[in-house]
């Protein structure tokens with residue numbers, strides 16, 4: 001049952017890096033392959049971020065969903081089965097570093113586009129660059145394990161005001177990454193496959209052709225290849241993603257519970273990055289809502305959704321936060337308009353956490369500039385309209401919002 005915790009409302013102060021509490025910036029899909037990859041040849045690794053860097057740097061930490069593989073290895077996975085394969089040149093790591101991205105979620109429908117070799121090569125490159133990740137691994141145990149991001153408390157709060165004591169050394173954030181896409185990429189899949197009650201429900205009705213064709217050129221025709229995606233039949237498991245179906249069976253619920261509880265033991269805040277659900281929907285379906293509620297009920301503090309390609313509303317569930325979908329942040333996809341948003345419109349979601357509690361989320365509208373391969377802050381009339389539409393989406397989820405110019409502020413109060 002939903003509990004509305006927003007019993008009162010007050011505008012937050014403008015977002016500033018030095019404010020009280022830890023500020024985490026969440027963004028949606030970052031796809032650095034295809035045409036975006038060509039920008040890398042210009043050796044201008046900050047270009048794609050445009051004017052959004054100014055907002056991103058106001059946060060203490062920055063989290064993104066990486067919707068491609070970064071590697072120079074591998075062959076396209078099963079071209080007969082999958083049309084779109086996204087791979088960025090290894091220098092794309094510098095793009096992430098330019099924006100000071102601290103964490104990327106990798107459980108999604110593109111992380112194994114160039115098979116296991118490329119995926120494992122990417123994880124090594126991310127480790128070397130000190131960028132945390134989760135959602136993939138050499139087996140289920142690794143894929144379902146959280147990334148732990150630590151932040152020294154002295155950089156994130158004013159001790160005189162905060163209830164944190166100076167002696168609390170670090171603030172630990174656990175991030176689990178899961179997806180209901182590409183069941184064949186499931187880590188250690190054989191063990192669990194028998195328990196899947198149905199194929200993921202959104203796969204049939206996803207109008208991929210509407211969005212994924214490249215803006216300027218036709219998608220490249222891939223050579224024929226066997227469906228074997230290079231995964232070794234290892235005795236100790238199989239590399240892949242943390243696959244979790246939206247319709248949870250008892251076994252998957254047990255795996256998810258264990259993953260969240262393990263994360264909880266080792267952290268102050270648990271975030272679940274979920275690349276799940278149908279695409280291009282104005283609002284989350286009841287299955288999607290139930291899934292997000294279940295994840296919070298199992299112990300997560302923040303649900304961070306992506307995969308819809310279009311932003312959806314925010315729900316305050318108890319004192320916890322559900323961002324149903326963050327939309328697309330960087331890509332070269334063809335653009336189409338849906339009820340509230342087009343798929344080149346999204347937000348930077350900056351969440352403030354203080355004393356281990358979620359205090360506030362601030363939304364900054366952004367827009368992918370067509371033909372420029374660059375994301376910038378949305379301006380004037382467009383920003384106003386995006387905020388209007390996001391407020392409508394939030395109201396539909398009983399969430400109280402307020403406006404600060406062309407930005408949205410949602411305060412979360414304790415019951």
Ligand SMILES: [Zn+2]
Nearest residue numbers: 067108109307
């Ligand atoms: Zn995706």
